Amino acid sequence: MSCSKRLTLKSMNPYIKAMEYAVRGPLVIRAAEIEKELKEGKKKPFDRVIRANIGDCQAVGQIPITFIRQVLALVLYPDLLCNTNFPEDAKERAKTILKGCAGSSIGSYTDSSGIEIIRKHCAEYIKNRDGIPADWQNIILGEGASSGIKTVLKLLINEIDGKRTGVMVPIPQYPLYSASISEFNMHLIGYYLDEATNWSLNISELERAVNEAKKCCKPRAIVVINPGNPTSQVLTRKNIEEIVRFAHKENLFLLADEVYQHNIYDPNSNFFSFKKVIMEMGPPYNQRELASFMSCSKGFMGECGFRGGYFEIVNLDPDVRTMFMKSVLALPSPNTPGQVVLDCVVNPLKKDDPSYELYEKERNFILESLKERAEMVYKAFNSCEGMSCNVVQGSMYAFPQIKLPPKAIEKAKSLNQCPSVFYCFQLLEQTGVCVVPGAGFGQVEGTYHFRTTILPQPEELKHMLNIFKTFHENFLAEYK
Amino acid sequence: MSCSKRLTLKSMNPYIKAMEYAVRGPLVIRAAEIEKELKEGKKKPFDRVIRANIGDCQAVGQIPITFIRQVLALVLYPDLLCNTNFPEDAKERAKTILKGCAGSSIGSYTDSSGIEIIRKHCAEYIKNRDGIPADWQNIILGEGASSGIKTVLKLLINEIDGKRTGVMVPIPQYPLYSASISEFNMHLIGYYLDEATNWSLNISELERAVNEAKKCCKPRAIVVINPGNPTSQVLTRKNIEEIVRFAHKENLFLLADEVYQHNIYDPNSNFFSFKKVIMEMGPPYNQRELASFMSCSKGFMGECGFRGGYFEIVNLDPDVRTMFMKSVLALPSPNTPGQVVLDCVVNPLKKDDPSYELYEKERNFILESLKERAEMVYKAFNSCEGMSCNVVQGSMYAFPQIKLPPKAIEKAKSLNQCPSVFYCFQLLEQTGVCVVPGAGFGQVEGTYHFRTTILPQPEELKHMLNIFKTFHENFLAEYK
Numbered sequence: 038m039s040c041s042k043r044l045t046l047k048s049m050n051p052y053i054k055a056m057e058y059a060v061r062g063p064l065v066i067r068a069a070e071i072e073k074e075l076k077e078g079k080k081k082p083f084d085r086v087i088r089a090n091i092g093d094c095q096a097v098g099q100i101p102i103t104f105i106r107q108v109l110a111l112v113l114y115p116d117l118l119c120n121t122n123f124p125e126d127a128k129e130r131a132k133t134i135l136k137g138c139a140g141s142s143i144g145s146y147t148d149s150s151g152i153e154i155i156r157k158h159c160a161e162y163i164k165n166r167d168g169i170p171a172d173w174q175n176i177i178l179g180e181g182a183s184s185g186i187k188t189v190l191k192l193l194i195n196e197i198d199g200k201r202t203g204v205m206v207p208i209p210q211y212p213l214y215s216a217s218i219s220e221f222n223m224h225l226i227g228y229y230l231d232e233a234t235n236w237s238l239n240i241s242e243l244e245r246a247v248n249e250a251k252k253c254c255k256p257r258a259i260v261v262i263n264p265g266n267p268t269s270q271v272l273t274r275k276n277i278e279e280i281v282r283f284a285h286k287e288n289l290f291l292l293a294d295e296v297y298q299h300n301i302y303d304p305n306s307n308f309f310s311f312k313k314v315i316m317e318m319g320p321p322y323n324q325r326e327l328a329s330f331m332s333c334s335k336g337f338m339g340e341c342g343f344r345g346g347y348f349e350i351v352n353l354d355p356d357v358r359t360m361f362m363k364s365v366l367a368l369p370s371p372n373t374p375g376q377v378v379l380d381c382v383v384n385p386l387k388k389d390d391p392s393y394e395l396y397e398k399e400r401n402f403i404l405e406s407l408k409e410r411a412e413m414v415y416k417a418f419n420s421c422e423g424m425s426c427n428v429v430q431g432s433m434y435a436f437p438q439i440k441l442p443p444k445a446i447e448k449a450k451s452l453n454q455c456p457s458v459f460y461c462f463q464l465l466e467q468t469g470v471c472v473v474p475g476a477g478f479g480q481v482e483g484t485y486h487f488r489t490t491i492l493p494q495p496e497e498l499k500h501m502l503n504i505f506k507t508f509h510e511n512f513l514a515e516y517k
Numbered sequence: 518m519s520c521s522k523r524l525t526l527k528s529m530n531p532y533i534k535a536m537e538y539a540v541r542g543p544l545v546i547r548a549a550e551i552e553k554e555l556k557e558g559k560k561k562p563f564d565r566v567i568r569a570n571i572g573d574c575q576a577v578g579q580i581p582i583t584f585i586r587q588v589l590a591l592v593l594y595p596d597l598l599c600n601t602n603f604p605e606d607a608k609e610r611a612k613t614i615l616k617g618c619a620g621s622s623i624g625s626y627t628d629s630s631g632i633e634i635i636r637k638h639c640a641e642y643i644k645n646r647d648g649i650p651a652d653w654q655n656i657i658l659g660e661g662a663s664s665g666i667k668t669v670l671k672l673l674i675n676e677i678d679g680k681r682t683g684v685m686v687p688i689p690q691y692p693l694y695s696a697s698i699s700e701f702n703m704h705l706i707g708y709y710l711d712e713a714t715n716w717s718l719n720i721s722e723l724e725r726a727v728n729e730a731k732k733c734c735k736p737r738a739i740v741v742i743n744p745g746n747p748t749s750q751v752l753t754r755k756n757i758e759e760i761v762r763f764a765h766k767e768n769l770f771l772l773a774d775e776v777y778q779h780n781i782y783d784p785n786s787n788f789f790s791f792k793k794v795i796m797e798m799g800p801p802y803n804q805r806e807l808a809s810f811m812s813c814s815k816g817f818m819g820e821c822g823f824r825g826g827y828f829e830i831v832n833l834d835p836d837v838r839t840m841f842m843k844s845v846l847a848l849p850s851p852n853t854p855g856q857v858v859l860d861c862v863v864n865p866l867k868k869d870d871p872s873y874e875l876y877e878k879e880r881n882f883i884l885e886s887l888k889e890r891a892e893m894v895y896k897a898f899n900s901c902e903g904m905s906c907n908v909v910q911g912s913m914y915a916f917p918q919i920k921l922p923p924k925a926i927e928k929a930k931s932l933n934q935c936p937s938v939f940y941c942f943q944l945l946e947q948t949g950v951c952v953v954p955g956a957g958f959g960q961v962e963g964t965y966h967f968r969t970t971i972l973p974q975p976e977e978l979k980h981m982l983n984i985f986k987t988f989h990e991n992f993l994a995e996y997k
Binding site: 041042043044045046048049050051052053054056061062066088091093094095096097098099101106107109110113114117120138139140142143144145146147149180181183191192193194195197212216257258288289290326334339340341342343344352353354356357360361363364366367369370371372373374375 | 521522523524525526528529530531532533534536541542546568571573574575576577578579581586587589590593594597600618619620622623624625626627629660661663671672673674675677692696737738768769770806814819820821822823824832833834836837840841843844846847849850851852853854855
């Protein structure tokens with residue numbers, strides 16, 4: 038007797054088959070294999086893999102903020118509330134959070150939208166940031182920003198008059214968007230960011246993209262990532278206003294991915310939230326539907342492992358809002374330690390709190406150091422022949438363009454690879470440096486890029502950039 | 518100038534509109550309102566709400582396992598590794614886990630399938646439980662069991678020859694299944710559990726359900742919840758074997774929801790995993806595709822807030838497995854504290870570990886007490902006129918049937934409510950006791966039930982059952 042498989046390649050979900058996620062794709066799998074080979078003593082022209090493929094701060098040496106970890110330890114193991122080595126403000130914070138938990142335990146489920154007191158702190162944070170009030174009941178906590186982005190995108194799924202929902206997404210983009218839009222059977226409307234003007238959003242390009250898309254879908258939303266990922270631009274207020282006007286004209290729901298709002302390095306750049314801009318633009322723009330996303334995985338805290346985050350919904354039709362909140366209730370509550378991390382971020386210490394000084398010192402040290410690294414990366418790539426890199430104004434990445442010689446392009450095509458993939462694989466095999474090919478984010482036809490983080494610690498980053506330069510020169514020489 | 522809404526009730530995702538989740542539904546929302554009213558000093562015939570609607574152990578007084586919380590505190594705030602108040606085994610455990618994290622920090626992303634060493638401990642746990650080896654590479658960590666159930670269900674989405682995938686689900690069922698199946702546009706094939714034989718799975722009912730369903734869908738999977746939720750039965754080995762034979766005959770993928778595997782109270786019942794049973798049945802059954810789900814939210818630990826859990830996939834076609842694992846890579850990694858909790862559960866202490874005694878004591882105290890409460894609940898309901906309750910063999914719930922007088926049914930219908938909903942709302946308003954109507958889980962037409970947890974602490978539970986009895990008698994008298 039045999040047992041035929043219920044699921045075969047033919048009968049499984051075709052979408053799962055098609056799924057690709059560059060940030061953790063084949064290159065990263067190969068990087069892990071190489072690490073194992075090195076451990077097993079295999080000889081390589083390098084002694085370690087340098088992972089610059091993912092915005093994973095603490096994996097490459099960033100030190101956690103002491104206060105955040107102290108509050109976590111106190112909340113999770115309240116016996117420590119009697120320990121005199123923990124500062125009073127951390128204890129107060131822990132007690133406040135525990136009081137907000139059912140049964141005063143962090144091991145209980147919370148409301149699906151998160152612990153009420155933390156939602157209120159988020160609202161306070163937004164108010165302080167924007168100078169505009171926020172309603173805590175419009176704030177929903179989640180697992181990082183990803184879960185919220187998916188929750189909001191889902192709200193937009195609908196097929197009207199035989200046309201699927203179209204969602205405008207920047208190219209290059211963060212692959213979470215393309216993956217989710219494809220999973221939800223929506224239509225991705227790519228609009229190209231303008232590399233020549235530091236990856237700004239060119240309104241004529243938005244017009245082109247939306248008009249072309251109308252033939253095959255119903256455009257209903259636009260995603261903007263600010264500061265950019267992978268492109269690291271910080272949008273000017275003027276540019277945001279143009280985008281809002283465009284969204285209004287086309288009646289688009291705004292999704293503002295603002296997870297890098299703390300990561301601004303360029304002294305000429307400021308972060309303006311979409312919420313602040315639409316509110317200050319006045320009617321009719323201040324009635325525009327908007328969702329804004331924030332995460333604990335980025336910023337100065339870089340607590341990726343905790344999956345904390347929130348999103349704010351603004352201006353939803355009251356009936357839609359009711360239905361939406363009802364659907365949120367059907368989700369399991371977000372994990373509680375992630376909510377605790379979020380509280381420490383959105384409800385910062387006051388000047389006379391005992392932990393204030395240390396918190397500020399650690400925070401500023403990280404942000405200052407990231408600023409130096411942003412400049413280091415940008416300068417190093419621009420000093421390479423055949424490479425150009427925009428200013429890293431914010432976020433945690435650089436996305437340089439590489440001019441590849443025709444022979445390299447031919448070679449890549451003979452291997453059935455995008456030339457950017459070929460380049461990155463060569464880099465990995467020869468140097469151990471792991472970055473993500475531009476193909477994973479999207480790029481203008483005939484241009485080639487890669488995304489690197491700026492996260493390795495300064496000495497390691499310097500080392501990486503040196504290796505990179507040598508590799509790049511050799512690569513150009515080989516395929517000249 | 519006005520701004521028309523992009524999203525209206527008409528244009529929003531119709532599925533989101535239709536979504537209902539009884540466990541956190543309108544009754545639970547009303548319970549929260551009543552709590553606020555009580556706080557504001559409003560007079561009620563009771564002084565507090567008793568929440569017996571959700572399996573949220575620590576919310577109703579269960580004490581966390583000390584060792585789990587110590588390991589968490591150490592991992593999250595490694596400065597404590599020098600603290601002499603923490604036992605050595607907790608420190609060793611914390612160090613092992615930190616060594617498995619990138620950059621030795623719990624703040625880093627982990628592999629999307631979880632930390633390797635914890636996956637290995639899960640495999641060891643399964644092997645010890647079943648006496649049958651498990652491959653750690655088939656174990657995927659997630660956010661509780663819910664995320665895994667959705668991930669596996671997604672794998673089965675496909676429309677072949679115009680027919681959607683049908684998934685067999687027990688009625689009564691846990692609403693996660695109906696919600697996900699509807700979200701994924703699959704077809705729910707309900708099969709009724711047999712209340713007369715303690716909610717066993719009657720094979721002729723499975724036959725009826727699958728044959729009827731074949732007219733409108735392609736049945737491809739069967740979900741079994743063992744121990745049951747909301748029905749608390751523990752399946753006999755013989756019954757599991759029958760189900761496996763049925764699944765084989767119909768070529769169905771098995772989804773075994775085994776999150777209550779530690780919660781067995783009936784001395785005549787044993788937990789048998791589907792994995793163990795199919796393997797011991799030999800060919801062809803030992804080649805049956807299976808996914809088994811486990812959570813940290815239930816059992817003796819009841820750490821719901823941490824959202825830890827895993828699932829094991831067995832016998833997948835190798836090509837399908839490759840594609841599946843690639844799709845898992847596209848998910849963000851599960852939160853790290855939840856993974857730590859899981860490790861403490863699946864990798865229990867050894868006899869000569871310093872924390873062993875306390876861990877065992879705490880664990881057995883909780884399980885023994887739950888056993889007593891299971892009996893208390895079952896007996897109390899059976900002593901009520903017009904109420905019958907099966908033995909609570911396992912899990913954390915009872916699902917009694919209530920015989921409602923025709924006048925009560927009429928009254929409910931005049932309010933456009935299912936009679937079980939009407940009954941539970943009356944109970945809540947008059948006594949403050951919050952349980953979930955049978956309608957939220959599904960019930961045989963013309964029968965009425967509710968689900969209560971057995972989780973309130975013994976004194977509180979006794980109090981609740983007394984209130985319940987009085988309410989029930991009054992209710993019957995009122996509608997006689």
